[in-house]
Amino acid sequence: MDASLPAHMRPERSFQGFILALQRFWAEQGCVILQPYDMEMGAGTFHPATTLRALGPKPWNAAYVQPSRRPKDGRYGENPNRMQHYYQFQVIMKPSPPNLQELYLKSLAAIGIDSAVHDIRFVEDDWESPTLGAWGLGWECWCDGMEVSQFTYFQQVAGFECAPVAGELTYGLERLAMYVQGVDRVYDLNFNGRDGEAKVTYGDVFLQAEREYSRHNFEVADTTMLFEQFKMAEAACKKYLDAGWQKNSESGKREAHLMALPAYDQCIKASHVFNLLDARGVISVTERQSYIFRVRELAKACGEAWMHTEAGGAA
Amino acid sequence: MPDLLLELFSEEIPARMQAKAADDLRRMVTDKLVAEGLVYEGAKAFATPRRLALTVHGIPSRQPDLKTERRGPKMGAPDAAVQGFLKATGLTSLDEAKIQRDPKGDFYIALIEKPGRPAIDVLAEILPVIIRTFPWPKSMRWGARSGKPGSLNWVRPLHAINATFGLETEAPDVVKFSVDGIEAGQTTYGHRFMAPAAISVRRFEDYEAKLKAAKVILDPRARKDIILADARELAFAQGLELVEDQVLLDEVSGLVEWPVVMMGSFETEFLAIPDEVIRATIRNNQKCFVVRDPKTGKLTNKFVLTANIEAADGGKTIVAGNERVIRPRLSDAKFFYETDLKTKLEDRLPKFEQIVFHEKLGTQAERIERIERLAAEIAPLVGADVEKARRAAHLAKADLLTEVVGEFPEVQGLMGKYYALAQGEDASVAAACEEHYKPQGPGDRVPTDPVSVAVALADKIDTLVGFWAIDEKPTGSKDPYALRRAALGVIRMLISNNISLSLWDTFSNSVAIYRQSDNKAVIAGTDKWLEGGKQGESVRETLKRIAKGLGASGLQEFFADRLKVQLREQGARHDLVDAVFALGGQDDLLMIVRRVEALGKFLESDDGKNLLAGIKRASNILGIEEKKDKRSFEGAPEPALYNLSEEKALAKAIDEVKAEASAAVAKEDFASAMSAMAKLRPPVDAFFDKVRVNDEDAKVRENRLKLLNEIRSATRAVADFSKIQD
Structure with a gap:
């Protein structure tokens, strides 16, 4: 973690600071930092920067935030951590570098998760997307018993063998930030890292949207x-x-x-x-x-x- | 003799694959060594999340020399043949060949000595092949090399190979080979977080010790022992008891290289959730153990986690983190449970109309309706209250639609019971919601409550008859609908509960129910079973009358085979089982089993053994004479033709025994039927002592043969003795 950051930019205090820390880390690894794709999608994997760029022989390293829409997961803002709209942070590196696991662990350190006091584990989880005709092998990454990321070596995308194989990391941003900030309800996340009047929470930004979209998705x-x-x-x-x-x-x-x-x-x-x-x-x-x-x-x-x-x- | 150390160091290997992989590695390397003439003394393999390791000790340092003889041409053969022989054997001239005399002439013999190669060279050849062909259940490619064809497949990226070979007293050599750019060497790495530095290793002993110093316990059994002992200890220290769980222990030990066991807790309000749901939540999602109070047997608000690190803060953060994860999980489970309680089980049923059970066998709603009707028909036969059986069948599947079962499929049935009790159902009805799935396998408990038995039988028979009707039978190792298990379940329920029931009648009723519910596929599939039906006769009447209809379905035979397997597994003699089945027309499994038991006991007695001998003798004589005369000797003997008292005595005994035995069989008293059989023994013995069957008078001979035939038919009241082996 960068000690020179002002308090309101620190990943353990600020949701946006958290995202910026991840972007900065992966930028330093040579990734292009993209902006979200301008279409509705269920996961960061759908972004052409992953689905399409994972195919073909040319090297490709990118990282980006992707707002992800899962209409069925809406809970009218009443569930502490389930939403129909949330953020994924996606990293794709093709070919997968030999030290991808180490890079991932360093990225956790960059957002304040110290592997000397936390129990970080790679637990088998094979990934398959029937809609994309894609599959890969990898893990869900656990921090103290909580799944915080998905780590996949793509083997096939859109029905084609990946040659070479790309490594894909997906961070569930809200969940990780809740852990780092120590809050139990996603809407209580401090979004901008400020205190008092200036503080903006995740709920200030998204709670109304969750209510409206849940109604829309399920009823109207x-x-x-x-x-x-x-x-x-x-x-x-x-x-x-x-x-x-x-x-x-x-x-x-x-x-x-x-x-x-x-x-x-x-x-x-x-x-x-x-x-x-x-x-x-x-x-x-x-x-x-x-x-x-x-x-x-x-x-x-x-x-x-x-x-x-x-x-x-x-x- | 030298030892081999092999380590394959990779990214995290799935826990469930580790034990088999270690075993495969040991088997593949040692098989190949033996095939190469290198007979070793011992081998052990180990796995951790990041490595497979193998030690093979006592490998000879070289292969034995191989001597073979090769026969060449005759002396004086044309030069071309001689040159060919020299070339093939590597000899420089015929002077190096031996000469062997043979009736056909003198032949050249070449002695070829193939010197054995150093074992290390053999290893360098076989190890890369084994690595490239390793049978992972799922494997993958990675990195830059995966862009080219022929790149290595491994379970997860492979980072290092260590392979050393040598004597205990000397510095071992590295086995020189490489696989897909990875050179074999002697450098491994310790625990990912606590000791990540490179470690130079020589042989297994220092390898295992150095790993331990670097916070890696190589042997999975040792890791399990530590986890289990520490978990028990932590629970015991608080006056509690660990809920042991072998499957979870196996998995957890495959997720850590350095197990550190700690205890966490959750809010007591969650104890309002059924224990099984708490356990499923904590076990499946968090891979933690639960803890019970030994006094009450109920769970407490503690759980035991296994971390992979001795954390700098003593584990405080890890415990707190796990507690934070478990809380919302239990909160979800509690929410699901409480939500479920708000809806009555029967109010969920309409949804089953939308859920297809099987494309041809209809929706779940249709299936439930059939099971209800069949359960009501079976109920009186198994001593169950008809209305309770109907109610239980009505509700038994409803929990499939609850939130808790949706989340944790392993508590299906059990939740049905809890929800049924909560809405005030009768205890037997509630129990049946859980028990009707049983027995799930050969080791599972068999339901005993009559209501449960009625629903369990109806459920399984509906499935069996349906799949038979649409011709979806198990073949070979394929049994996607677990029909063998269903049939075995029916058999075990009937026998262990002493239920006497006609399978044909029950199948007939099930067919009739399917047809009444207008199931097109089953109607089409069962039309042929009903061929021979009379005008105005109902489906079940037809099927009951012409049992061959169901016979043609093969379902009866399927049950007979399952029963034979079951009886044989329990130690019954298969020939006795065959002797009873050979009677044909049997569809009451309990009666078949009783007969086999009674027959077994009878044959252990002297009367039984001698009678069997007498019957066999009668059968043998009959067999020979039938062959000779090309006819059978069916039909009643003519009393007027008896001219010896032993004949009359035997005829009289046969009549008496026949009557007695059939009366006893009718009362299902097989022991008495056997005692009656025993009465045949003295007259049979006396007959063979005194009477010559092949009398000169053809009529007397024929009559005596008919009498022998009568012995055979009399004994068929209990079994076909000709199938019994001595």
Whole structure:
């Protein structure tokens, strides 16, 4: 931890200071610090900086905060730590460096978790995303019995083998910050690190949103429109994918793709719309599988397109 | 003789894989050594979260020399053959070959000596192959090398390989090899946090000792002993008792290299949650042990955690941290439990209409409805109150929809019981909510309360009949719906509760219920069972009348096979089981078992042994004569043709025994049936003593053979004695 920081910027006092400390740490490891992707998504993994950049041979090191929306996890602001909107901090390094575990432990030190007094453990947890056609092996990282991060070596994304493999770290920011700040209710987190009048809590920023969105997600979200949006996103994704392929004029073989990113946006959209429909309880058990399958097919097609682009293709 | 030390140092290996991996490593290395002619004295393997280690001691320093003889061409053979022989054997001239005489001529023999190689060279060859082909249940690629084909797969990134070989008295050599860029060496690392520095190791003894000094206990058994002893001690010091849990202990010992056991506590208000839910919460989510008060047997508000570090502050932060995690978990569990209590079990049932049990067997709601009806039919046969059985079947699955069971599937059934009691259900009805799942496996308790038994039987038979009807039977090792377990459960319940019940009738009732509920797949699947049904006859009447319908389903046979396996496992002679099954038409499992028992006892007595001998003799004679005459000797003998008193005596005894034995069998008194059988022994013995079966008069002979046939048929009242081995 940087001792020169003013009190209101210290990670154990300030939620934003906590985020800034992580960003600074990973910037020093050579990561590009991105800003959140400007679309609704269920996890930082959906950000094209992870899903698409994990594919292909080119090195890639990035870190970013991603607001994550899980409509089903909404609790109208009444649960101390469950929310339909929260922050993930995501790190992706391709190829995975040999000292990724050490880097991770150092990042914990940077946010005030001292491995001499805490019990930090790597507990088996294999990761799989059926909607992204992705899986990897790794751990959930425990600090004193609490899961604080997810650590994954991606093996496959969008149905393609990762070559080379990327290492992915996901920090549950609120939970970690609650631990470091010593509060039991997420809404009590000190957001800006100030005291008295100047203090802004997490609840000041997000409690009203949790109430409103829980109502929206569970009770009011327009399902007719959402069903329609799903179809439209799916169709648009396919359309952009088709339009993006550049074929060899003689053999007709697909050689390059010029629109993988816009197509993938529609896949992200379809996935989030599906999550909203799911929260509204209008998708039956059997339909659920088929929706997941449809999103996965989009993700796979986008992955294939990406691997024919400049950033995703052969070096 | 020299020893091998091998260590594979990696990132954290999943706890559940460690024991098997250590075992696989030992097996693969020692098998390969033996195959290479290197017979070792002993081997031990160990695992911690970050390493697999193996020591093999007493390996010969070289392979033995290998001498082989190779036969070459005849003396005077063409030059081409001679040159070929020399080339193949490496000899420079025929002078180096021996000559062997043989009736076909004189042949050249080459003696080839293949000198053994140094063991260290053999190791350098076999170890990389073993590492590359190691059977991890799941493995992965990592790092820059994973971009190229052929990169190493390991359970998690592998960082170092240590391999040394040498004598105790000397500095050992490093076995020189590398795998995917990792060179074997002799440098390992201690505890991740407490002693991360590099450690130079020579052989197993200093390796294990240096690791211990670097806060790593290599032997998983030693780690388990420490955890268990310390956990018991901590509980005992407070007058409490550790709730021991072998599976949890195995897992926890695979999560630490240096176990440090500590005790934490939670708010007593959480003790309002059922003990099993507290335990599931703390065990599954936090991998901690719970603690009970030995006086009451109830849990207390303490838990025992195992950390991987001697923390600078003595563990205060770690205990406080774990307490902070456990609190919201228990708070969630309490919330779930209290929420569950607000809804009556029956009010949850409509939701089952939306949940598919099996695509062809319908929704959970339909299944529950069938189980209710079948349980009501079974109830009187097992001494259960019909209304209670119906009620229990109605509610038994409802807890699947509760929050607590959603969170902790292992307390399904148990929560049903608690919620049923809480809403004031009858004790038997509540018990059945839990017990109807039992027995889950061969070691599980069998329900005894009649209401539980009725629902448990109905549940299992509904499943078995349904899957049989849609032709989803277990094959080989595949039994996705656990149908073998269900059948074995039915068998154990009937036998241990002394329930006499016709399986055919019960299956018929289940088929009828499926068909009445208009289940299309089952109707289609069972139509063929009903072929031969009469006009105006109900499904169950048809099935009961033409038992062959159900016979064709194969379900009966499936039960017979399960029963045989079960009886054999309990030590019953399989030939006796076969002798009883050979009678055919048996569908009362309890009666079959009783017969086998009575038969076993009878055959231990002198009467039994001699009678068996007599029956066998009769059968043998009959067999020979039947073959000779190409006919059987069925039918009643003609009394007028008896001309010896022994014949008359035997005929009379047979009539009496037949009557007595069938009467006893009708009363299910197999011991008396056997005693009746025993009465056959003197007249049978006397008959064979005095009577010549193959009389010159063909009519007398035929009549005597018919009499022998009667012995056989009389004894069939209890078993087919011809299946019994001497």
